[in-house]
């Protein structure tokens with residue numbers, strides 16, 4: 514592993530910093546998905562027009578074809594500049610698009626990738642079902658082949674941004690009678706298709722960012738299958754690899770900045786004199802540094818092997834659990850002011866409430882521990 518950046522990379526960092534300094538919107542991103550959609554689309558378009566979307570995506574599809582290290586530098590500077598969360602563009606940019614780059618046909622890539630980067634097409638992820646969250650192999654939503662179409666029936670749940678999405682990465686069972694990992698397909702579903710009903714779900718934070726989606730004889734062209742009919746498990750694993758891989762770098766930089774801000778706040782309000790608080794803050798500062806080192810190691814591995822390995826689960830787990838402790842500390846330092854909050858009025862309170870989801874979404878903490886135990890430590894299977 515080589516630690517340190519080349520002069521070209523350092524120059525690139527300066528360019529990122531300058532552009533972000535001049536262009537990060539002063540206006541706050543609205544919290545609710547419906548209120549935020551115009552903001553998210555406009556910000557993504559601004560990033561695209563200035564050449565900051567898809568930094569390591571192929572040039573043919575609207576990206577810049579730069580290295581993963583440059584993508585990482587961008588994400589670090591992005592977090593440091595307090596630039597807004599990409600919100601509704603998260604699925605398309607962070608894992609839908611990368612899955613297409615790795616598995617889709619030229620036609621699928623040519624149509625969808627530029628639209629994702631420009632913020633013109635919002636994507637959502639239809640993996641989880643009421644009976645299949647951690648256990649993706651338990652998927653029951655079916656797609657019956659009829660001529661050159663799939664006829665889809667069933668339901669998905671916890672679908673972030675479903676009610677504002679145009680397209681969905683949808684995993685369904687396309688082989689009648691198949692079970693577990695076999696007979697699944699990863700398909701591109703048009704969210705405006707007849708037969709789709711979306712029922713928004715309210716979260717603990719008061720927002721309606723996700724929904725349950727029902728499919729009643731929804732027709733999807735066979736041309737929308739990605740990676741071949743029946744290969745859905747393999748394509749889904751590639752999606753999860755991207756979701757759990759480098760997507761968390763921005764969160765880490767945000768964590769590092771937050772810890773320093775919390776130390777400043779604790780000094781200012783005198784709470785640093787409480788030994789427990791001082792110890793916790795010192796511990797967090799050390800863990801943020803450890804996490805950074807692990808991430809750089811993981812990126813070196815991605816460069817060497819071409820894809821994120823099971824080590825991503827260590828980073829994913831550590832980032833989400835550390836993030837929750839940082840968010841808890843932020844509300845602790847607010848003291849009794851926390852009791853007075855109104856939903857969404859205070860970033861610290863909103864982040865604290867949202868933080869509960871961090872150890873569930875994209876694979877629970879227990880599942881990450883299973884992966885670490887089995888695939889990194891070589892322990893026997895838990896079941």
Ligand SMILES: Cc1cc2nc3c(=O)[nH]c(=O)nc-3n(C[C@H](O)[C@H](O)[C@H](O)COP(=O)(O)OP(=O)(O)OC[C@H]3O[C@@H](n4cnc5c(N)ncnc54)[C@H](O)[C@@H]3O)c2cc1C
Pocket residue numbers: 637638639640641642643644645646647648670671672673674723870873874875876877878879880883895896
């Ligand atoms: C904010 C948020 C956004 C989300 N967005 C999306 C989205 O856009 N698209 C999407 O498809 N899904 C989404 N999800 C769903 C998420 O991926 C699932 O909630 C997650 O995979 C867990 O599945 P589950 O909720 O069915 O819990 P279950 O799988 O029922 O798990 C319940 C508990 O049992 C534990 N458990 C289960 N199996 C094992 C095992 N083998 N070993 C040890 N412990 C185990 C789990 O860790 C958990 O604690 C989102 C979730 C959240 C919270």
